[in-house]
Amino acid sequence: MNELFRLALDLPPQASSVARHIDYLHYTVIGAAFLVAFLAFLVTVSFLVRFRERPGYTPRARSVPHSLEVVLASFTLVVFIVWWVIGFSQYRDIHRPPPGAIRIYVIAKQWMWQFVYPNGTNSEADLRVPVGQPVEVMITSRDVIHSFYVPAFRLKQDAVPGRITSLWFTAVTPGTYDILCAEYCGAGHSRMRGHVIAMAPAEYAKWAGGHGSAELATVGEQLAVKYGCLRCHTVDGTPHIGPTWRGLYNSLVPLSDGTLIVADDAYLTESMMDPTAKIVRAYPPIMPSYLGQLSGPEAASIVEFIRSLRGSP
Amino acid sequence: MSFWTEPRGVKSWLLTRDHKRIGVMYLVAVLVFLLLGGTFALILRLSLVEPDNALVSPHTYDKLFTHHGIVMVWLFMIPSIPSAFGNIMLPLMIGARDVAFPRINLASFWIFIAGAIVVLVALVAGGVDTGWTFYTPYSTSTPTATTCAAIGVFVTGVSSILTGINFIATVHTMRVEGLRWRDLPLFVWAIYATSIILVLATPVLGLALLLVAADHAWALGLFDPNTGGDPVLFEHIFWFYSHPAVYIMILPGMGVVSEVVSTASHRKPAWYGAIVFATIGIALVGFLTWGHHMFVAGMSTFDVGVFGILSMLVAIFSAIKVFAWTSTMYGGSITIATPILYVFTFIFLFVFGGMSGVAVATSSLDVHWHDTYFVVAHFHFIMVGGTMTAFLAALHYWFPKLTGKMYSETWGRLGCAAVSLGFIVTFTPQFLLGNAGMPRRYATYPAHFQWLHVVSTVGACLLAGGLVVTLVYLIAAIKNGKPAGANPWRSASFEWRSPSPPPPENFAEPPRWDRGAYDYGDAA
Numbered sequence: 160m161n162e163l164f165r166l167a168l169d170l171p172p173q174a175s176s177v178a179r180h181i182d183y184l185h186y187t188v189i190g191a192a193f194l195v196a197f198l199a200f201l202v203t204v205s206f207l208v209r210f211r212e213r214p215g216y217t218p219r220a221r222s223v224p225h226s227l228e229v230v231l232a233s234f235t236l237v238v239f240i241v242w243w244v245i246g247f248s249q250y251r252d253i254h255r256p257p258p259g260a261i262r263i264y265v266i267a268k269q270w271m272w273q274f275v276y277p278n279g280t281n282s283e284a285d286l287r288v289p290v291g292q293p294v295e296v297m298i299t300s301r302d303v304i305h306s307f308y309v310p311a312f313r314l315k316q317d318a319v320p321g322r323i324t325s326l327w328f329t330a331v332t333p334g335t336y337d338i339l340c341a342e343y344c345g346a347g348h349s350r351m352r353g354h355v356i357a358m359a360p361a362e363y364a365k366w367a368g369g370h371g372s373a374e375l376a377t378v379g380e381q382l383a384v385k386y387g388c389l390r391c392h393t394v395d396g397t398p399h400i401g402p403t404w405r406g407l408y409n410s411l412v413p414l415s416d417g418t419l420i421v422a423d424d425a426y427l428t429e430s431m432m433d434p435t436a437k438i439v440r441a442y443p444p445i446m447p448s449y450l451g452q453l454s455g456p457e458a459a460s461i462v463e464f465i466r467s468l469r470g471s472p
Numbered sequence: 473m474s475f476w477t478e479p480r481g482v483k484s485w486l487l488t489r490d491h492k493r494i495g496v497m498y499l500v501a502v503l504v505f506l507l508l509g510g511t512f513a514l515i516l517r518l519s520l521v522e523p524d525n526a527l528v529s530p531h532t533y534d535k536l537f538t539h540h541g542i543v544m545v546w547l548f549m550i551p552s553i554p555s556a557f558g559n560i561m562l563p564l565m566i567g568a569r570d571v572a573f574p575r576i577n578l579a580s581f582w583i584f585i586a587g588a589i590v591v592l593v594a595l596v597a598g599g600v601d602t603g604w605t606f607y608t609p610y611s612t613s614t615p616t617a618t619t620c621a622a623i624g625v626f627v628t629g630v631s632s633i634l635t636g637i638n639f640i641a642t643v644h645t646m647r648v649e650g651l652r653w654r655d656l657p658l659f660v661w662a663i664y665a666t667s668i669i670l671v672l673a674t675p676v677l678g679l680a681l682l683l684v685a686a687d688h689a690w691a692l693g694l695f696d697p698n699t700g701g702d703p704v705l706f707e708h709i710f711w712f713y714s715h716p717a718v719y720i721m722i723l724p725g726m727g728v729v730s731e732v733v734s735t736a737s738h739r740k741p742a743w744y745g746a747i748v749f750a751t752i753g754i755a756l757v758g759f760l761t762w763g764h765h766m767f768v769a770g771m772s773t774f775d776v777g778v779f780g781i782l783s784m785l786v787a788i789f790s791a792i793k794v795f796a797w798t799s800t801m802y803g804g805s806i807t808i809a810t811p812i813l814y815v816f817t818f819i820f821l822f823v824f825g826g827m828s829g830v831a832v833a834t835s836s837l838d839v840h841w842h843d844t845y846f847v848v849a850h851f852h853f854i855m856v857g858g859t860m861t862a863f864l865a866a867l868h869y870w871f872p873k874l875t876g877k878m879y880s881e882t883w884g885r886l887g888c889a890a891v892s893l894g895f896i897v898t899f900t901p902q903f904l905l906g907n908a909g910m911p912r913r914y915a916t917y918p919a920h921f922q923w924l925h926v927v928s929t930v931g932a933c934l935l936a937g938g939l940v941v942t943l944v945y946l947i948a949a950i951k952n953g954k955p956a957g958a959n960p961w962r963s964a965s966f967e968w969r970s971p972s973p974p975p976p977e978n979f980a981e982p983p984r985w986d987r988g989a990y991d992y993g994d995a996a
Binding site (some may be wrong): 168169170171173181184185188189191192193195196198199202204206207210211212216217218219220222223225228231235236239240242243244245246247248249250252253300302303304306308310311313314315316317319320321324333337338340341342343344345346347348349350352409421423425462 | 504530531534591602603607609610613614681696697698699702704737738739742743746750756767769770773776777778781784785788791792795796798799801802803804805806807808812816820823824827828831833834835836837838839840842843844887904905907908909911912913914915916917918920
């Protein structure tokens with residue numbers, strides 16, 4: 160029965176512990192919507208036919224008693240309130256993680272998902288979780304608002320810059336499930352996709368243990384060496400051919416056109432891809448573009464490296 | 473000696489203070505914007521036939537859905553029934569010579585046109601890619617024409633406020649002697665309630681848009697966490713207007729339905745008091761439900777509960793109206809014609825659309841549906857299935873009064889069938905797309921969603937065809953239609969006592985309220 164309704168309503172598989180319960184409420188509410196709309200259709204059609212103006216027909220003097228309308232309205236209100244009670248209690252549940260849930264950070268940025276696991280492991284696009292264990296996701300964004308959406312889990316939560324939002328789930332069936340961005344975030348919005356890979360607990364433990372836990376900033380440092388960034392940019396605070404990276408992140412930078420700009424993720428990424436767009440005052444516009452050479456995650460790693468360069472060396 | 477020809481000359485139209493002429497100019501303007509917004513919608517639907525969207529680039533797609541939303545919401549939906557039919561019919565229905573402030577009425581129209589031009593300039597000068605919701609910090613950081621569009625919408629808001637004040641003053645001070653509040657036609661009540669929302673909510677939208685425009689133009693960082701701002705604050709301010717705005721769009725439609733049902737059934741509206749109570753109830757409680765747009769935005773769980781229950785309450789007012797409309801038909805003597813057929817479509821779509829609204833107000837269900845095609849389908853059922861069908865019902869119902877001519881009933885029914893069927897085929901698949909997990913505002917999508925998109929696009933073409941046909945036969949009827957006579961629907965309502973089309977001074981003789989607007993001599 161559950162499977163029949165699920166397929167009829169084109170719902171994805173029920174891959175989280177809450178999905179099935181939420182779907183039961185879904186079937187009830189949508190079933191009622193169909194029923195009520197169908198009744199309204201039948202009643203109006205039959206009235207249009209029965210009470211249509213025609214020769215030899217005299218309208219009735221009697222009208223619908225008010226008591227019937229009061230009963231109908233009260234009944235409807237009671238049904239709505241019951242749905243509210245069930246819906247709200249389910250909503251509360253998905254925001255109250257059980258003790259001992261695995262905490263995974265979800266970082267959204269235009270247009271990728273990044274995940275950070277308790278042991279410091281990072282992954283991009285693919286979120287690996289063990290089946291049968293509660294996982295709490297702590298979600299934030301680096302730039303604009305995104306929304307972390309896993310249809311098969313029936314879960315969604317906005318990723319808001321400057322805030323951490325959270326919810327929790329337990330995956331029930333091993334498999335790969337889509338992660339979609341559900342809040343419009345610009346030209347790459349519809350391609351900002353990822354996967355939840357739900358693994359058997361033993362397999363997950365093996366993956367988490369065997370995965371080298373290189374910090375994102377460390378990866379960024381290696382990339383900065385590889386691409387020759389450090390030949391022009393220093394990391395100790397001294398100016399060179401280009402501005403130093405030490406203390407650069409989120410600082411106010413004077414530009415050649417006299418304006419000031421905050422060196423945030425967006426600016427730093429732009430400077431890699433389109434270096435002549437905004438030139439720092441007193442530096443020559445000679446940096447080559449890395450557009451097409453650096454991938455999104457690579458650029459993010461370098462930003463992360465710049466971000467780690469705070470205070471004095 | 474009708475208001476169309478007296479006085480003569482282009483200048484007498486452009487600078488008219490006659491509420492009927494101003495209403496007609498609004499009507500022409502909103503129909504043009506309906507065509508424009510509809511064209512955007514059709515391009516969107518056509519580009520969604522393929523998962524990889526070969527028709528337009530993703531960035532163009534983002535601009536198209538933004539333009540579709542902005543044009544449809546602020547240039548068609550908000551002024552559609554209140555400014556066009558409210559202006560033409562409100563004074564006639566209460567036996568007045570004009571609105572309370574005819575000059576302000578004219579100013580309101582030209583301010584609306586000025587705002588619309590600024591919006592159109594924004595669309596042409598690079599376009600806007602923020603979505604009609606202008607969510608920060610995306611809207612304040614995109615290089616597209618946010619500032620210009622926000623200022624344009626702000627200006628149309630000024631026009632809304634002026635129109636709202638004018639209608640409130642008109643209902644209070646211009647009623648014909650003997651017309652008491654408890655006898656006011658339901659369309660007048662609906663316009664009155666709508667005006668309250670226009671006056672109270674629009675300033676908040678104005679504030680929100682000015683902040684966005686200033687932030688975008690001068691990078692103030694008002695909603696940017698890097699400078700201590702909060703993007704969610706913008707969502708609160710925006711929805712404080714934009715949820716009540718939904719009732720700005722639907723309440724006048726409900727008023728039209730009340731009038732058409734009563735006239736077609738030749739019966740007094742059942743449960744008149746309850747409809748009035750529900751109308752005012754929607755206008756007031758509608759202000760307290762905005763948070764249901766933000767169930768996944770990181771609001772506190774407590775807030776989600778409060779906004780959830782208040783949303784259920786506002787839904788019950790709509791349910792009361794549906795019961796009242798069907799009860800009015802019961803035992804009546806119903807003249808079957810295009811307006812009541814549109815009302816029939818309205819009731820069916822509004823009930824299903826309303827129930828889907830209750831569904832998305834149920835917080836745990838909304839977590840899955842939020843920002844998917846389910847929500848898109850839901851609000852199109854209310855906005856297009858509800859407001860636009862009511863607009864078309866009003867257009868056919870008052871057409872003979874306005875023009876003095878009758879449209880072709882055969883074409884009317886064909887048009888109604890095409891629009892209704894086209895609508896259902898367009899938007900029913902979108903509920904399923906939402907269930908399957910297709911987020912809205914996607915330029916490209918995973919291939920397994922494709923067949924539902926194809927069905928939806930076929931429906932959109934049918935819907936567009938129906939609308940074009942309707943426009944064509946209505947324009948043809950202005951020239952070639954049969955004379956309609958003063959009261960072709962045999963309505964008891966006051967506007968039908970004036971000749972068709974009405975003279976500049978509305979009534980040939982000073983009107984007297986000797987008989988109620990719903991006095992059909994029945995026992996109801």
